Amino acid sequence: MFLETIPETSNYMIAGYAFAFVIMGIYVFSMYLRNANLKRDIETLESLQSEKSKRSSSSKKK
Amino acid sequence: MQPRPLALKILDFASVIVLGVATYLALVFAPTEAVMGQVQRVFYFHIGTAWVGLLGFILAAAAGIAYLVTKDMRWDRFEVAAVEVSTVFFFITIVLGSIWARPAWNTWWTWDPRLTTAAITELIYIAYFMLRQGIDDPEKRARFGAVYTLLGGVSAPITFMVIRLFRSIHPIVIGAANGTQEKMNMTSDMRVAFFFGLFAFTIIFIDMMWHRIRLGALEEKVEQLKLTVSM
Numbered sequence: 001m002f003l004e005t006i007p008e009t010s011n012y013m014i015a016g017y018a019f020a021f022v023i024m025g026i027y028v029f030s031m032y033l034r035n036a037n038l039k040r041d042i043e044t045l046e047s048l049q050s051e052k053s054k055r056s057s058s059s060k061k062k
Numbered sequence: 063m064q065p066r067p068l069a070l071k072i073l074d075f076a077s078v079i080v081l082g083v084a085t086y087l088a089l090v091f092a093p094t095e096a097v098m099g100q101v102q103r104v105f106y107f108h109i110g111t112a113w114v115g116l117l118g119f120i121l122a123a124a125a126g127i128a129y130l131v132t133k134d135m136r137w138d139r140f141e142v143a144a145v146e147v148s149t150v151f152f153f154i155t156i157v158l159g160s161i162w163a164r165p166a167w168n169t170w171w172t173w174d175p176r177l178t179t180a181a182i183t184e185l186i187y188i189a190y191f192m193l194r195q196g197i198d199d200p201e202k203r204a205r206f207g208a209v210y211t212l213l214g215g216v217s218a219p220i221t222f223m224v225i226r227l228f229r230s231i232h233p234i235v236i237g238a239a240n241g242t243q244e245k246m247n248m249t250s251d252m253r254v255a256f257f258f259g260l261f262a263f264t265i266i267f268i269d270m271m272w273h274r275i276r277l278g279a280l281e282e283k284v285e286q287l288k289l290t291v292s293m
Contacts, residue, residue: 010101012101012165016103016162020111035276042280042287
């Protein structure tokens, strides 16, 4: 027996593609956020490191 | 941190373009399947994401071996990138499969051999990150991670082969069905969308891997700076 009409399954297709794009978007955004946070951490840690080396060199002079 | 190289910028641009073309081919160019209707179009992204998902798990296992042999932390970074990107893509694969199954099999989920092994594979790699987070020493973490991905890597070929070895309701796309299984027949336009989908997700996977490896280098730098500041 043959199907007379193609079944209406568009909603599932839309849900599938929406899901795939949302997950990929979230992942790319998470990488962007992590990248920005790590760069900020590096800046902070480098400034702390230079302060620390300044302090240690001044204490050596004394 | 090195600025983004030109090749990576080109790859970013290419990824956006191929994703757009793959979407067009899947949603517009490929004909509507007569039995399942529009939901069959989900299959083009389902296979594309499954391909890069399993590829990444195999690459992670290879990187694990390379780390154990060389003790070079760059292999550890590569391994983490491969696992993370593949876990995301494989999660998409599983959910797209479930969405397709609802109208095709009249259920969101069934404990079919393929679905079961795919779920186990995904859980193995989610547990990989839990394992890594529990270890502070970078070298020990890399060593444990390498051994774990080596063992976990076995799940990828099992997931691929299981529908060929056991009785399954999951359709076979690549290779011949054994008579009891459903074989997916495609028209030439469907094949274009299918193969371009594989190509597009390979490009996107390489692009995301590259970005994740660079992120790993930053993480390593932060870890080293924290150590020097705290000493």
